[in-house]
Amino acid sequence: MPDANGSKTTNGSKSNGGPVTFLEAIKQAMFEEMERDPAVVVIGEDVGVYGGAFKTSEGLLERFGWERVIDTPISESAIIGAACGMSYLGLRPICEMQFIDFIACCFNQLTNFVAKGHYLWNAPAPIVVRGPSGGGVHGGPFHSANPEMYFVHTPGLKVIYPSTPYDAKGLLKAAVRDNNPVLFFEHKFLYRRIKEELPAEDYTVPIGKAAVRREGRHLTILSYAAMMHTSLEAAEALANEGIEAEVIDLRTLLPLDEETILQSVKKTNKVLVVHEDTKTGGIAGEIAAILCEKAFGDLDGPLMRVTSLDTPVPYAPTLEDYFLPNAQKVFVAAKELARY
Amino acid sequence: MKKNLTRQQYLDLYYYMRLNRAVEDTMVKLFRQNKIVGGLYSSLGQEAISVGSAYALEKRDWLAPMIRNIGALLVKGVPPRDIFMQHMAKYDSPTKGKDGTSHFGDLENLHIVSPISMLGDLIPVMAGVAIAGRYLGQKIVAMTWIGDGGSSTGVFHEGLNFAATQKAPFVLILENNLWAYSTPVRRQVPLENLADRAKAYGISSYIVDGNDVVAVYKTAKEAVDRARAGEGPILIEAKSFRRMGHAQHDPAEYVPKEMRSYWESRDPILLYEKFLTAEKVLDAKGKKEIEDKIDALLQKERDFAENSPMPPAEFAAEGVYCTGDDCHKIQPKWERDKREVMPPKSSVSAVWTVQGFGAGKGSSGGMAPIHFGDTPAAAEKAENEDRLAPKSTPKTIAKKKSAKAAAVAAGSRKARR
Numbered sequence: 001m002p003d004a005n006g007s008k009t010t011n012g013s014k015s016n017g018g019p020v021t022f023l024e025a026i027k028q029a030m031f032e033e034m035e036r037d038p039a040v041v042v043i044g045e046d047v048g049v050y051g052g053a054f055k056t057s058e059g060l061l062e063r064f065g066w067e068r069v070i071d072t073p074i075s076e077s078a079i080i081g082a083a084c085g086m087s088y089l090g091l092r093p094i095c096e097m098q099f100i101d102f103i104a105c106c107f108n109q110l111t112n113f114v115a116k117g118h119y120l121w122n123a124p125a126p127i128v129v130r131g132p133s134g135g136g137v138h139g140g141p142f143h144s145a146n147p148e149m150y151f152v153h154t155p156g157l158k159v160i161y162p163s164t165p166y167d168a169k170g171l172l173k174a175a176v177r178d179n180n181p182v183l184f185f186e187h188k189f190l191y192r193r194i195k196e197e198l199p200a201e202d203y204t205v206p207i208g209k210a211a212v213r214r215e216g217r218h219l220t221i222l223s224y225a226a227m228m229h230t231s232l233e234a235a236e237a238l239a240n241e242g243i244e245a246e247v248i249d250l251r252t253l254l255p256l257d258e259e260t261i262l263q264s265v266k267k268t269n270k271v272l273v274v275h276e277d278t279k280t281g282g283i284a285g286e287i288a289a290i291l292c293e294k295a296f297g298d299l300d301g302p303l304m305r306v307t308s309l310d311t312p313v314p315y316a317p318t319l320e321d322y323f324l325p326n327a328q329k330v331f332v333a334a335k336e337l338a339r340y
Numbered sequence: 341m342k343k344n345l346t347r348q349q350y351l352d353l354y355y356y357m358r359l360n361r362a363v364e365d366t367m368v369k370l371f372r373q374n375k376i377v378g379g380l381y382s383s384l385g386q387e388a389i390s391v392g393s394a395y396a397l398e399k400r401d402w403l404a405p406m407i408r409n410i411g412a413l414l415v416k417g418v419p420p421r422d423i424f425m426q427h428m429a430k431y432d433s434p435t436k437g438k439d440g441t442s443h444f445g446d447l448e449n450l451h452i453v454s455p456i457s458m459l460g461d462l463i464p465v466m467a468g469v470a471i472a473g474r475y476l477g478q479k480i481v482a483m484t485w486i487g488d489g490g491s492s493t494g495v496f497h498e499g500l501n502f503a504a505t506q507k508a509p510f511v512l513i514l515e516n517n518l519w520a521y522s523t524p525v526r527r528q529v530p531l532e533n534l535a536d537r538a539k540a541y542g543i544s545s546y547i548v549d550g551n552d553v554v555a556v557y558k559t560a561k562e563a564v565d566r567a568r569a570g571e572g573p574i575l576i577e578a579k580s581f582r583r584m585g586h587a588q589h590d591p592a593e594y595v596p597k598e599m600r601s602y603w604e605s606r607d608p609i610l611l612y613e614k615f616l617t618a619e620k621v622l623d624a625k626g627k628k629e630i631e632d633k634i635d636a637l638l639q640k641e642r643d644f645a646e647n648s649p650m651p652p653a654e655f656a657a658e659g660v661y662c663t664g665d666d667c668h669k670i671q672p673k674w675e676r677d678k679r680e681v682m683p684p685k686s687s688v689s690a691v692w693t694v695q696g697f698g699a700g701k702g703s704s705g706g707m708a709p710i711h712f713g714d715t716p717a718a719a720e721k722a723e724n725e726d727r728l729a730p731k732s733t734p735k736t737i738a739k740k741k742s743a744k745a746a747a748v749a750a751g752s753r754k755a756r757r
Contacts, residue, residue, distance in 0.1 A: 065686035075498035085468025090672030179662035
């Protein structure tokens, strides 16, 4: 697994005491934001006494108390609704979905109430909704979802899906400080698999900015979350064959950083989109449309995509492996694209 | 009955009910003149509920109206022109034409949360408002309304149950107007009294005649006071009847004639006029004065609304996102010492104490089995260790916790109020 060089600080900052996991980065972000601002509270199922199903909120209750770390009933709509109400009095709640699949239970509250408030009646709702998402850990059809596109299609929300501990921490902090509702997806495959040194001092990563993880000139691979690492792995293999792929980590899906995408396309003239979300209605389709509108003349080949199958996420490892994209599939698609 | 309300309060209730009805009568005229862009919903016959309940709130309190709570908005201080302009989609309306009807709010001054059309969603939202108010030390109460039909939604349950677990200072008025669009309440809920639902959440409830404004006010006032004192959420079922159809388009032919005529004879304004006349609070002259005042006000408000422009077309593209501090400076209004919620004062032991666990107490026994905030802060704990004598010895599920510590925990709940 690559160590996510692209996200390293350029300010030469000191590390916070050894490399940390993605999980630890999330925990640090919440801890530091709560320490900084008493308006920040955490609300969700089993986030308090138990410390969260993945232990991302471990220790928060002990330090910040019952009023700021709220264990709720199994009621996702109540979690989002209450957080929104709290935000109207100036609080900045961080809501946890125990698994992001359960966000479907509060879809109405998010898309109709929270997302439309600022547009309709000038009511900002500075809430963050975060939770573990994604497959590859044999979670089965109800614990592996990538539901980002339901929300990318909802004006009023922001959608973040980071791929490194550095970005996770910096983007989560930025999300807490943002005045809009932000959905923050954490790929659980990455939780304990990658580690990174983080700066000791406070930092944020801007929402809406992609990162170039690897420079290249033959084609551009656009990706995010766990698939960003898969894409880098494929890019290494492609380099051995003389194909230099530029790998861009989208990081934020809404708003999408069109500028960085268009710049890269100008250089490479070929685009491969890799995402773990299913194919139909995935972000690749939106990117294809943007490129047709704004960079048609720059394209030397068709936009290609490597995605999951248009099926629910299956449980058996053989099935799930077949369902998910992998470096081999990315490599094959990239080689085909490079021939144009 | 009379001694609890001042003469002015009696007259206020009358004024707002008359204003509520006059505003809606004006809108029916506007609707027939095609000046109202979308649908028009009526609260005819239910004015006592909106007015009586909202009148129990203080200025600092928060409310979220439903579609038939124009009266509550008027009581809270919304000028009639805003209601006219909302319906007419005018640029000077609170939502500047982006939404209609009672779908608008005011976070800064009036403390009103805008409703959406999906029923029940306001219940957890207002529970959140109540919890945030308590957290900031503001001593506010949050109130919203729901219909007999809306009480069938999942989020009604989620919201009320969550509010109950949090003992949120929250009052929910359940307007049982017997009809959910065309579906009678019996097809919605197999209960005689919808207030019975409170039992499921271990919270207090009231049943009140929704056509008696004084009864509604007194009940709501008691509920608001109790919620503010920390007794947790309270459900009030106000029994009434929806005299018009679901909206202007609906002639409501599905309503039995006898039912309609019974409730028409119990018009809340006529009932209240009889009462006020008998109590010598209102006479013909006083009534005329109020009518003239309302007529003059609404003529002015209606003129203003009609003269307001429609929003410019390109305004449709604006305002999806808050652009930052220049757009909204979000600052909570602290009315308690912030240090109380910051370490080390905020620190606690991460354990659940379960008072009365296994004791077989039903919901009527008072407390839900798991209590919010019954573990004291570390600093407070040391301070209280000697001071608090154990009242009872609650059993605990915590491994590490001694009986003494658990007793301290139980005592500290009282100290929090």
